[in-house]
Amino acid sequence: MLVSPSDPEGSSGAFGLERRDLAGVGYRPIMVRYMSYLVLARKWRPKNFSEVIGQQHVLRALINGLDQDRLHHAFLFAGTRGVGKTTLARILAKSLNCEQGVSSTPCGECQSCQEVDAGRFVDLIEVDAASRTKVDDTRELLDNVQYAPSRGRYKVYLIDEVHMLSTSSFNALLKTLEEPPPHVKFLFATTDPQKLPVTILSRCLQFNLRRLDVTQISGHLANILQQESVEFEQEALTEIARAADGSMRDALSLLDQAISFGAGTVHCEHVNQMLGTLSQQQLHTLISALVTNDGPSVLEQSYELAAQGRDFTKVLNDLLAMLQRIATLQLVPDLDHSDDTDHEQLTLVSQQLSPEMVQLFYQIALHGKRDLPYAADPKSGFEMTLLRMLSFQPKQIDQKEAIPTAIVDSAKKPVKINQPVSVKGTEYQQNTGESKRTDQHAQGIAEPKPTKIVVTEATGSDKPQLNASNWLNIISNLKLTALTRQLADNSAFIAYKGEKITLNITPELAHLVSEKAQQRLESVLGKYLEQTIKIIFQQNTVQEQSTATLAAERSEQTNINQQRATDSIHNDPAIDAMRQAFGARVIESTIKPLT
Ligand SMILES: [Zn+2]
Structure with a gap:
């Protein structure tokens, strides 16, 4: 089994060396300055309990236990990624093994402390249960539990994703937890404590690590940037903290990216660009x-x-x-x-x-x-x-038009028609100026009318079918973007045989067939049809094309809706009354269907 000491990330990396070399000749190009920021999460990893952000309830228990030398032998930390599980394990390992004695304030100077900080302390053993679930692995791990620590007073085991262990692994673990050797502390971490056997749960002191809130994260980031002398806008840090969604590790990594993106500064503009969010x-x-x-x-x-x-x-x-x-x-x-x-x-x-x-x-x-x-x-x-x-x-009647159902041009001034207009059998009333009606509106949009595309259910076989009658329905439901969507919408179905799908695209739209769009469509259709797909395009004209494309279908639907809307306006008795009374006339171009 591969039980390794914690990752050697603290060892001086290429950046450190490079910086020293360059500093030696008294010249430090600006790129190297950014590089030194690329490791914020490491550089600013808390080295003692007082530097840990949040999780005060956990800290209190650990600190009290250490200072009174009555530390429980097994802790379970439940919580999402990047909230500080490994960090806590390291500080605990240091507190227990500091050569100055067990306390919640390890010296940070002695060899043990330095080795823990550098991530190469042999008695801190990190195991990722997600990759080691076999009982043999656990046995080997637990066999070693019996041996005294090689450097320090205590061995600290950090088992991440502990819920992933197999039942037999849990049984092996349980025996150790029932009679733990005095020189061992277990830290279990999990994102899913529900999956742990109750026998294990009952032998651990359980803590739920909380996701860090936006203030905690942005405050910490601001503190770091001040010490790093990096210029920043507070709002930019808030954006990063929001995007990090409770994880300090993610926040620091985003901050690293933001610094290089902004060429050494952290501004809203760059952060929004980087995150793809709006300011x-x-x-x-x-x-x-x-x-x-x-x-x-x-x-x-x-x-x-x-x-x-x-x-x-x-x-x-x-x-x-x-x-x-x-x-x-x-x-x-x-x-x-x-x-x-x-x-x-x-x-x-x-x-x-x-x-x-x-x-x-x-x-x-x-x-x-x-x-x-x-x-x-x-x-x-x-x-x-x-x-x-x-x-x-809600709006004023004589306000400038936004998207009226129709405007009736009376002799004096344009008047908005607030009559219910019936389109496709559904009555909507718009711009009545009463927000009470919004419920009704909300229902109106909550259930959009289905398009007239025929749904053909595949029957008799579990394998998805593709044919002329379900082509439009299938492609309209495929998740496609931009150019691939255009290609699919303008392609008419001809045949599907073996791995081959033959489609038609009219010559004037043939430019839509790019290699990328075709490959993407092949891949999405392949996934849907559960097989490899090769698409062949023919280029017949619209007249030669025997089946419809989704694009044509949609435009036809739009025309139908427009016609219905026009009819309903012209047949409206209220509008008729206005025609007669005021000599009003309907401005045709302003008639819009309600879809
Ligand atoms: Zn020490």
Whole structure:
């Protein structure tokens, strides 16, 4: 069995050597300065209990046990990755083996302390149970438990992902835990304590390590950067801390990346670019445009985001996260929001928008994200989502048009029609200025109408089928992006035999057949059909093409919807009445179907 002392990451690496050499000639190029930051997580790994961030309940138990020399022999740490399990094990190993004596404040100077810090102390044994679950492995490990430590007073075993051990391994472990040798301490770490046998659980002192909150992480990052003399913006650290999702290790690694990305500084702009997230400022501009019902500004934002090459799924995620924060602020105002650098702006928005509207916006954004792959392109899908939010905003009748159902041009001034318009058998009422109706609207969007594409269920065989009648339905449900999506949407099905799928693409769209898009489509279809797939493209014209493409199908559907909307406006008795009374006429180009 490979039981190795903890990783030798503390040993001086290439960067250290390089820096010394260069310092020797009195010249330190700027690149080398960044390199020295690439190891923040190592450099700033806490070396004693007082440097550990968070986990105070665990620290207290360990410190008391050490100082009173009454330390339990087995600890179970439950918690996610990067919250400090290995760090605690190292400090504990040092505390127990410091040549100055057992205490919660090891000297850090003696050979044992230095070896632990350098990650090469032989009596700290780290085992990853995920890769060693066999009973023989555990036996070998536990055989060694009986031997006295080779350098220090105690052997410290850190068994990570302990729940992965096999039943027989647990039995072997249990025997040791029942009568532990006095010179051994066990630290078990797990992300899933439920999977541990109760016999093991009952012999451990269990601690649930908490994920670190945004303030704890960003505070620690700020502290490090101050000591490293790196220039930073607090908001950038908040962004990193949010992205790290409770893990200090992830936060430090992101911080390393941010420093090299920003050429030695940590600014919001770079961090947002690096994380692919929107800056809080951009989000606030977008949300306030929505709140104030400023259609042109909303579209301008969307245009800018597209120009910046943003991934609109991520943009919608950021929008969702901000709406969630607004909702929290509205409904749980007493909660501590002090880590929000944009607290004031957020408060302002939360006062301008009713809680129901926030919920509705959230729903719309969520559906927008889901439907994004089906939109003609991500930008238009994103815009439709924003326009949908606008269309449910209460507004003044004589305000500038956003996306009205139709505008009736009367002799005096344009008047918005607020009549229910029946499209595809569903009645919606828009822009009534009453937020009470939002429930009804929310239901309206929650269940979008199915398209008319025929679903053909494969029967009799478990193997997925592909044929002319289910082609459109299958490709519309495949997870495809950008160019591959365009290629698939414009391809008509011809045949599927063996490994070969023959598709047709019209000559004018033949440029969509790129090697990359074809390979991607082959791979996705292959996965769906559970076999290797080779696609062959024919180039017949539309007239020669016997089956439809998804793109054609969609455009036909759009035309049908448009026709229905036009009909319903023209047949509307209320509009007819306005025609007669005011000499009004319908501006045809403003009729939009409600889909
Ligand atoms: Zn020491």
